[in-house]
Amino acid sequence: MLNLAQLRADTPGCESQVFLDSAGSSLPPRVVVDTEIAHLYREAEVGGYRAANERLADLNAVKTSIGRLLNASPASIALSDSASRSWADFFYSVPLAPGDRILISGADYASNAIAALQRARHTGATVEAIPSDANGQLDLEALEAMVDERVKLVSLIHVPTNGGLANPVAEAAAIARRAGALVLLDACQSAGQLTLDVEALNVDALSATGRKWLRGPRGTGFLYVRPELAATLEPSRLDLHSAQWTAPAEYSLAPDAGRFEFWECDVAGRLGLGAAVDYLLTLGPELVYAAIAERAAYLRKLLPEIPGVSVRDSGVQHAGIVSFTVDGLEPVRVRDLLAEQSITVTVSHRSSTLLDMTNRALSSVVRASPHAFVSFEDLDRFVIAVRTLRG
Structure with missing residues (x-):
């Protein structure tokens, strides 16, 4: 059982x-901040190169920890500066030709859709959206009817940015893989709040960020690539870390997911990401x-009881995001009024x-989007505040 008092003590900001x-x-959590700051101070003392060399084992351990979280080998993990970067690095490495088809989720994120549309424009491929079913989640029957040998990649969103829907990813991935398509899972909103087992999910690649539910630093993210697939793909950009210059006109790619990494990085940020993942693994x-799900369910139960408040989450299975609207008040206005009461929410736009x-x-x-460190007293205070917004 989680110790809420300790969680809150570890999180001064709450x-x-x-x-x-x-x-x-x-x-x-405090350990993430302390880890980052300590390394920045060390860089100031001895310079970035020496400070990084002192932490090589710890930097390698970041991938080991992420691998434990995903049921993946460290060699299948590439570290990056964001989920969007990770997603794009994989997506742009998939060969596409005229007539190829890219399928995106009905709740896909704008960055993913824009990248798909750009590549379609440049390659002659097409982009099609997988419909949602009556519950708002991926329509598996529609996906089954859509896939054929021309579908080269299926982009799946685990949890969309605009609500608590959790898509049936494993079932959708199985359909796509049977048709021979690659499956790229955007786990930006699920890493740190839902179980992610890449073997059970049967995905070819997975992208995630450090700053959300994992509680790591901004400017961190990672990419998982199925090992046997990684060896067949060439990223659109390379440097002396992702490849080696072997002859005047020759280079060789890193043998694993490291080919999706660049040498230069925020070392303090990566160490902080490792600390965040280790903190989660220790808890x-x-x-x-379970604690996140319990808190989100609590809000989904109480918010609709407030006159004029509508919960907007779709789907059958739900995650830790609770989206809602208040009659007569724009969401941005709701956010700002709550901020005046020291309640932090955000707005998701069309x-x-x-x-x-x-x-x-x-x-x-x-x-x-309440995390495990949020108390039920906090949630009650939030619900009371929402109740009073309309006067």
């Missing part, structure tokens, strides 16, 4: 506010995930998930 934005950029991931929000005639929603 004492002065009700923090409900772990889907945006969460509050890091017990399943305990943390442009982030254009297809889904347009289909549901929503221009924006308020997004509350």
Whole structure:
């Protein structure tokens, strides 16, 4: 069982506010901040190169820890500066030709959709959206009917940015893989709050960020690539870390997912990411995930009881994001009024998930995303504040 008092003591930022934005950029535990700051001080003392060389074992251990979280080998992990970078690095390495098809999720994120549309424009491939079913999740029957030998890649969103939907990823991946398509899973909103077993999910690649539910630093992310696949792909950009210059006109790629990394990086940030993942592993991931789910379910139960408040989450299985609207108040206004009471939420706009929000005639929603360090007293304070917004 999690020790809430200890969690809150480890998270000084939660004492002065009700923090409900772990889907945006969460509050890091103290060990993450201390790890980053200590390394920055060391860089100031001896320079970045020497400071990094002193921590080579710890830097390698970051991939080991992420591998434990994903049930993956360290060699299948590439570290990056964001989930978007990780997603794009893999996506742009997949060969495409005229007539090839790219399938995206109905709730896909804007960055992913833009990249798909750009590559389609440049290669002659096409981009098609997988419909949502009556519950708002991926329509598996529609996906089964869509896939054929021309589908080269299927982009799946585990948890969209605009609500608590958790998509049936394993089932969708199985359909795509049977047709011979590659499966790229955007786990930006699920890493740190849902179980991610890449073998059970049967995905070819997975991208995630450090700053959200994992509670790591901004400017960190990672990419998993199925080992046997990684050896067949060439990233669109290389440097002397992702490849070696072997002759005047020759180079050789790193043999594993390291080919998706560049040499230059924020060493303090990566050490902080490792500290965040280790913190989660020490607590017990399943305990943390259950605590997040419990808090989100609590809000999904109480918010609809407030006159004029509508919860906008779709799907059958839910994650830790609770999206809602308040009649007569724009979501940005709701966010700002709550901020005046030291309650932190954020807003998800139509442009982030254009297809889904347009289909549901929503221009924006308020997004509350409680982590395990949030107390139920905090949640009650938030609900009371929302109740009083309309006077």
